[in-house]
Every structure is written in C-alpha cells, then in structure tokens.
Amino acid sequence: MRHSVATTALFREKAAVPLLALAVLLAIMNTTMFNVALPEISKAFNMGGSSLSWIVSGYSIMYAIASITYSRLADFRSLRALLVACLLCFGIGSIIGYGSTNAGLLLAGRLIQAIGAGGVKGLALVLIGRHVPAARRGQAVALIVSATSLAFGLGPLAGGILAQIGGWRSLFIVTAVVLLLIVPLYRSLPSEAGRPGQFDWGGAWLVACCSSMLMLAISHGSLAATLAFILAVAWLGRHIKGSAHPFIDPSLLADRPLMLLNGIGMAAHMNNFTLLFLLPQMLADIHGLSPLQTGLMIFPGALLSVILARSISLALIRYGERRVMMLAPWGIILGDALLALLSTRYAWVAGAAYLLTIVCCTALNAGVASELPKLVSTARLGGAVGLQQLFQFIGGAGSAAVCGSLMAAMFAGSAGAAFVWLFWGLAMLGVLIAIGGMVYRNH
Template sequence: MSHSPSSRLLNQKDKQRLTLLLCIILTFTVMNGTMFNVAIPDIAEEFNLLPSQVSWVMTGYILVFAIGSLMYGKLADFYPIKTLLTIGIILFASGAAIGLFSPNYGVLLSARILQAMGGATIPALAFIIPARFMPDERGKVFGIVSSTVAFASGLGPITGGLVGGAFDWRYLFILSVLSLIAIPFLRKWLPDEPQRKGTVDIPGALFIAVSVAGLLLFITSFSLLGLFAGTSAFSLFIWRMKTFHAPFIDPTMLKNKYYTTTIITSFFGTSAMFGMIFIVPIMARSVYDLNTVQIGLLLFPGAMAAGLIGQYGGKLVDRHGSYPILKAAFIMVMAGSTLISTFVGIPPVFMAACILVQYMAFPLIQSSTANLLTSLVPANQTGVGIGLFNLVNFLSGAISSAVFGALLDFSHIRFLINPFGITNDYAIYSNLFAGLVLLALIAVSVFTFVFRNKVKHLELQSQNL
C-alpha cells in the first residue's frame, strides 16, 4: 500500500502552512511537558503533598504520553490523520481547561492525564504527516519538526518560571487551551483520507501499555510491583505477537536489523540529549547557584541554535541522506559532552556555549533517524513504525533521568575520568558528561557497523544510475 497519491493533494503553499501549524501546536505540547517542572514546588505547597505524590504530575503525563504516541501511530495506519488530530487536540485542550480550575490534586492529576491522552497525537502524527503527504520533502520537514521539539524543550522551563512567578501555576494551562484554534485550519489543510481496512489488536495494545507503565513506574518510583507487572505483561505481549494473525506490532518489522538498529541508535542519542537537559539544571544550581529563570537562560541559546540548525539540517538530510548527518550529529554530541566535562566550573556564559554545541545535535539525530525509518518500513506500517520510534524516545528520557538522578547521589566523588578536567571540585558532573561521550561513541559505532554494507549498496546503485 502506498500513500504517495495523497501527497499530490497538497500544493506547496498548503505544505508550508501545514508545517507551520504543526510546529505551533507541537510547541504547545512539548512546552506542556517541560514547563510544569518548575511549578512542582508550588503545586506541592498548595495541595500539601509529599514529593512522591506531586511527582505524578510529571510521571503520569509521561506515562500516558509515551503509550499514546505508539497507540496513535498504529491507529494512523487505519484511520484518517485529520480525525485523530481533531480528537487529540480536543482532549488536550479539555484537560487544560479542567486543570486551569482544578480545586484539588485529584482533579489536577486527572486533567494532566486527559491532556496526555490527547497531546500524544501531536508528536506521533507530526512525524507521520511528512512521510505520508510530503514524501519529497520529508527530510526537510522532519528537520523543522525536530528543531521545534528541541526549541520548545528549552523554552518550556523559561515560560514556566516567568508565568508561574508572575501569576499562578494554573495559568500555564491557558497556552494548551489555545491549541483549539488550530483545529479548523488542520481540517482545511490536511487531505481527506479513506478509512483503511485493518485490525487493531486491542489485547496486544493493552499488554504493551502495561509493559511500558510498569517499566516507567519502576524507573521513576523503584516500584517492584511495577517491574513485576511490566515483565509479566511484556511476556504476554511476546506471546500475543507470535500467535495472533495481526499483532499490534508486526514481528517482521522488528526482525529488520536496519530498523531495529536505527531505533536503538535513536534511543541512545536521545538518552544523551535528555541526560544533558536533566543534568544541566542540577549542575547550574549546585555549581553556579542559579535560579530557575537563570537556568532556563543557560539552556536557551542551545535551544535557539537547535531550532535554527534543525531546519537547515533537514535540507541536508534530503540532499545527502540520513547516514552522514546522523554520524555528524553524534560527533557533535561527543564534542559538546567533552567540552562540558572538561570545563565544568567556568563562568556560566562560557558554559552556555559548550551546552550549545551538544544541543544542536538533538534535531539532527531526530530528523535523520525519522527519515531513515520511513524508508525502512512498508508504507502501510509507517504509523506504527514512527509510533514505536516516539515511544522509545520517550522511554529514553525517563530512563536517562532516573539513571543520572541515581548517579548524582554520588556527589562526594573527587576522581576525574576526564584527564583534561580543570577541577575535581565538581567531578560528578564532569564524569557524567564523560559517560555521555562513551554512550554516543558506542551508539554511532554500532550504527556504522550494521549499516556498512547497506551504505555501500546504495552508493553502488547511485553510481550505476
């Protein structure tokens, strides 16, 4: 099955309008996931909550968001994207409206989960739309979408700090309610699609949902019950995948070593980026004694640079292919991590420049791996292929935050792994970024090894044309 005929329904002007609109609503969604980080202390104080209780404002959102990204990706293989996005934005804005007037913590938590149920449609489908309706420019649009994610992730904490500090944390929900404005434009600019025949494996979807939920619960709360439930559900999911005629995830897709390697590479690359974003605020408070807004400003130049390079990087992917761009992005991750590891303790303005180098790699990794994935899976499996890609990326953020959070407990360490580190006063931060260098090196080495023959084959093909 091919979706290319649908792409002819979009002229160049509609493509540009649709891309801009996607980026605007994607900004609201990504910011919604990060700007509430700075409001956590205020929410805990207002509702008299323990840290373990208030953490569910973020954990519950991430949990539903991660599962939803895979679910909507699968549904997009059968149902019109226009319909899914409309339902998703309505749920997202409805959750925000409830959160804006939440009288107690139970209502607030329900509002955040409703938001996640709807908001998950946006990043899931933002990567599918270019593959389906703009195949000739998908690398360019992937770059723009990825740069938007990187930019919004840096803008979120600043917005949260400014709005929460000047008004009240509830006002953060207003930005999400405004996403309703996008619905009539999306319904006008997105092509009509017929509902395609297919079966949605509901039991398989539930098994993978419980698997992910259990894993995230174990990572964020060290819940042994969550680990047991997740492991049991994953075993049932494997059984279902082997025995059902139309499983939620086609096992033949996972047997494709190029697809699986690309997913794993994206996981490690995104882990390195989320690890940096998680470590830097803690490092900024510990080393430089910066407040919330100042921490946001420390990340902001990198977020701006990522937003700019992502758009140009997408064009490079279309022109030169995903392989060289992905390798260049990992080199930037290693360079940025090395700089931060070496110069921890220098004035914040110079540290912002070091962070900028690594931050710019994020949209390049996202756009090149997304572009590569769409060329590796059949057209009728693009939705679930990208959905699994999104799920793995969200998991990487949760896992890297939990792992680095645990490692930060060893703040008394004075031994420097990096021989060029300028001081061992902040050895724990230097060592963590040295670890990110190693993580990126392993990821790009495995990717290069697996794809070596495929790249040679493509080069020979191009020479014969």
C-alpha cells in the same frame, strides 16, 4: 515497496507543516515547563512528595502509551481525524487543569492532556512520511524536530516566567491555545479513506502495562513494578505470536536496520534528556545560578536549532540522512567532553557546549526521522513511527531517572565529581551513537 494512500481532499503542505510544528512545540513544552511549578502546586493543594510525583510520572506514562497508540491507529484511521482528537484532548485537559479545585482534578487534567499531547509528534511524522514528497521531506522533518528541540529549551524558561507572573494556572492557559489550531489544521490536512485492518486492543493494553511498569520501576525503583514489567513483557510476547493482527508488528522488531535506527534515535534522546536534567542542577549547585539565569543559559541552544532548521534540511538533501547520522554524533561527543572537562569551573562552557550538542542532536534526530519512511511501506509506517516514539520517550525519561539515582547513591557529598563522571558517561554514549551511525551507513 510503498503503497499509495487514497485521499478525498488536497493536502495544503505549506499551511499544515508549520501548524503541526506549533502543535508539537506546545505538546513538548507541556512536558518540560510544568516541572518548575510543582512546588507552588504542592503548596496550593497540600500535596506530599509521593502524590506530587504522580503528576510527573502519570503524565509521562500516559504520554508514552498515547504516542504508540495513535501512530498505530494511523495505519487504519484518517490522520486528520486522529490529529483533531489529539488536539481536543490536549485542550480539554488544559481547561480541566486550569479550573481544578483539588489534586484529583489536577491529575485528571494532566492525564487527559497527555492522552492528546502524546500523539501529536508521532502523527505529524507519519503525515510527513506519507504525504510530503521525498525531495521536501527533510525540510518538513527538520522543522518538526527543531520545534521539539526548542520546546525542551524553552519549556523551563517559559514555565518559570509564566508561573512567577500568573501562577501555575497560567501554564494551562498557554497549552489551551492548541484548540485554536483545530480548524485551520483540519482544513489543511487530507481526508484519507479508511484502510482495512483490525486494531489489537488487547495488545495495546499489554503495551500500556509494559510501559507503565517500566516507567514506575525506573522512576521509583520499585521491585514489584520490575517483576510486573517482566511478566507483562512475557505475556505480550505470547500475545504477539498468537495474534493475527498484533499491536506491535513482529516484522518491525525483526527488521535489523530499523531497530538499529531506533537505537540511534533512542540514544540521542537519552543524551538530550539527561543534559536537560543535569545542567540546571549543575548550574545551581556549582555556580549558584538562579532558575531564570539557568533558563537563559540553555535557551540559546534550543533557539539556534530552530534557526538552523533549514540548514539541517539542506544537509539532509545534499549529503543524505546516513552521512548526517554518521557525522552528527562527533559534535555530541565533543560537547559532552567539554562539559566534563570545563563546565564545573566555568559556567559559560555549559551554555557553549549545549549549543553544540543540541544542534547535533537535532540534526541526528532529523536524519533518523527522515530515514524511517525509506525502510517501511506506507501501510506499516504508523506502527513504525509509534514504536520509534515509544523507544525515544522511555529512553529519555528513563535515563534522567537513572542519573538521579546514581547521583544520590554514588556521589553523595561530591556533586562536582558526580557531574564530571556523568558527563563522561554521556560522551561514551555519544561514541556508541557514532558507531551505530557508521554501522547503519555501511549496512
């Protein structure tokens, strides 16, 4: 059963959704475009590999924590206030990063950026699920998901060009643009009345510990972090059982269709993140392409997903989310199989296969995001979206780290074989997504 949400101001959907898509684009781009500037930052502040890795790992950890925290807060607080807070943190972090004179200030700026950027996409999806009518929801969701796909493809290319022209500080100037979105977005969003409820800060802290330890265990292979993760999960489980208003609603974890939907979305993100991790390395190591050439090879796929956003939304309306989720994985499987069979011999195959996989991943993720509001009430939508975002981000970031470890441990000296086997692994992941889509549709 869905519940209405009291508002005291009109929702200007035609203005709000494009502004949210732009905010999501900048938030996701900030995750991907910064990596290309790490060598320059290392030289500027004389940072070693371990210190430099914290700029990436710290951002990822804080982003994952923020994604579920803001979405959970949306069950009790005004979405307009939360989105303004996100954009303010994102912009202030950008200003601090731009003016940083040492590694500590730079890290602080990145962490503050993550606190803001991590909540943008989740809150956008909550707002669409809560306020956009079902007849237009697919179109709005497709625009947000397409902006995400564009950001993943555009980020490395834009980061490389900006860093080459204006240095690494210019990346912070681009992301500071979010401050210009605050006023028009504030005017276009509804002012919701507060809802009764108690926020579980203890549970939020435990989820933060679990996320942090898991990311550290995956990215650094730390045994201590793995043990700490297991202990934190056990403690979180006890806390959920004993709390009257737990941070993670146990009814969401017990909802089998919802968890299956989360698994499908998580696997799709794993495929996309891993491709964006493997393709630049394969194109450089096997075909000798420069970073700019690699970016130009990947970018058309991301751009095409935006161009086809309206077609994807029409497919969701005409055929339904469940049928799209059942059919899209087969395009992912075909694209991954083409990469395994031909991409190490022909560079152009990598670009063509990525065109296919990114469009199908975008359609699949749009279906998952559009289906979610149908499974939960408005009162639980924020927590459900936050949980979904957390699963997807950790799955995507973790899969890239695992692939990096596999390449170093199992395929040293045989890069071509490594890429072939890993692409076949992604194709098998696509098969699991297809099975999940069929099971979900039949359920």
